[in-house]
Amino acid sequence: MLSEQSAATVRATLPAVGAAIGDITERFYARLFAAHPELLRDLFNRGNQAAGTQKQALAGSIAAFATHLVDHPERRPDLMLRRIAHKHASLGIRPEQYPVVHEHLFAAIAEVLGEAVTEEVAAAWTEVYWLMANALIDIERTLYARSEESALREWTVVERIDETADVATFRLRPADGGPVPPYRAGQYVSVGVRLADGARQIRQYSLTAAPGSPVRQFAVKRVPGDAATPEGEVSNHLHAHVRAGDVLELSAPYGDLVLEDTDAPLLLASAGIGVTPMIAMLEQLSLEEHTGRVTVVHADRSPAAHALRGDHTAYAAKLADGEAVFFYEEDAEGAGRPGLVDLDAVEVAPGTVAYLCGPLPFMRVVREQLLARGVAPADIHYEVFGPDLWLAKDAAA
Incomplete structure (x- = not known):
């Protein structure tokens, strides 16, 4: 729960921060990738960065979380937090990465807002950040503990099916011959590939077989590029280069859109x-x-x-x-x-x-x-x- 003093400061400064959040996140990512280029190369979606959609998502989530804290101090926005945590866990985000984000995010806030960022304002928004970060860390820790796979694991493609001109299904078994861990209908896996320029990019794809299947099975739609957005790096790589016998890296299954046991229509x-x-x-x-x-x-x-x-x-x-x-x-x-x-x-x-x-x-x-x-x-x-x-x-x- 946000302290009363910080809640008053956040409520008063939320319009100014909200109005500048686009500039703040742009500066944040520029600083982050300048200091840690490996994050853009091997973790963040380069297509979303190029299109600017990732900074919009970060801006929206921060603003939504802060707004929720001041409007509903008695409860957390767990729907948003769970959704983000599942995505983070599928990417292998760890607690030690949150201080890195804090460092560059708050430097960006200070650059954009200048003298408006007093000690009181900085303290209040730091409290917001760590309330959100610690909640995510706790949820992610629980997700990792439940999972039988703590990192991306090698899987061998045993079959590829071209469903349509732009969609292909890939069926895979563990490369080490081990068991296929359980999952729930509706979940997805992260798929990691090494691209021609050496970058390791990761994308999420829903599993298309019911739980209990002896394989991991997912379908990929080729994402074409246009004047506004680049083509999908991973989807086009999978379509162009991956066949039976090739090896991909897959995460454990994650995602909270899962089929619940219910008698309801x-x-x-x-x-x-x-x-x-x-x-x-x-x-x-x-x-x-x-x-x-x-x-x-x-x-x-x-x-x-x-x-x-x-x-x-x-x-x-x-x-x-x-x-x-x-x-x-x-x-x-x-x-x-x-x-x-x-x-x-x-x-x-x-x-x-x-x-x-x-x-x-x-x-x-x-x-x-x-x-x-x-x-x-x-x-x-x-x-x-x-x-x-x-x-x-x-x-x-």
Whole structure:
């Protein structure tokens, strides 16, 4: 809990810090990478850095956490903290890295705000930082303790399946011949690759097989570049270079968007490559012979672009009370409904628990439609890959 004196100072300075947070995070990353270039090369997503989305996410999370502390001093924003901690654990973030971040972040604050950063202001925002950092460290310590793999481990690709022109599935077994540790439907792994320039870049991909599978299985969509954003370094590397027999580094499974045991009606909504965690959830439900209502909703550009469409359809059809509704912007005739996702055309049973994964605009629309249909906010769960902008903005709500 933030001290009363610091809470008053943070409340008074939050508008100024909020207005300057973009400049602060830009200075922060410049300082951090100048002092520790290995972090950009081997840990941070270089594409997100180039596009500027990572600094927006950091700015949003700091502002959201500080706002929550002053508006709701009696409770922590655990949803935001858990989501960040899972991502940190999948990357192998350790407690000794937090003082490094503090050093360069607060130097950036002083550079941007100048004389406005009095001793009192610096002390108050230091308290905010360490409340957030220590909470994350505690959650990450628990996640590491639960995991059977404390670092990236080598796995051998045993099969590659080209699902669509832009999506490939990779199936892997431990290179050391050891067991495949357990996980929960909806979780992801970090995948590390060594690129041509020597950089070791890491990305997260959802597991697409139900728990109990003898392999690690994930699907990767090739991310093309354009004038505004660079192409996906890791996704393009995996598509161009990785075949059966190659070795990749994988983390233990992480992620808090997991299928819970419930008798409530379920709605699994996805768009594009957001289908991946839903496939694992659907396979688990079908293997368990789940009898409750399950509504599957997916939006995509076309049936040909719909990755894992066969699995999506087959697993939903195996359920005792399942329905699959697909929306396609192109070539929908005979395969789905035309246009963008519209839940007015879908039955949403009372008491529904929803799981969402896909682009942020899609999830915002679906969330608003679910709320309008009476679904409780606490029953809408979602996964976001890349800088978690939506969560950073909404976590304190």
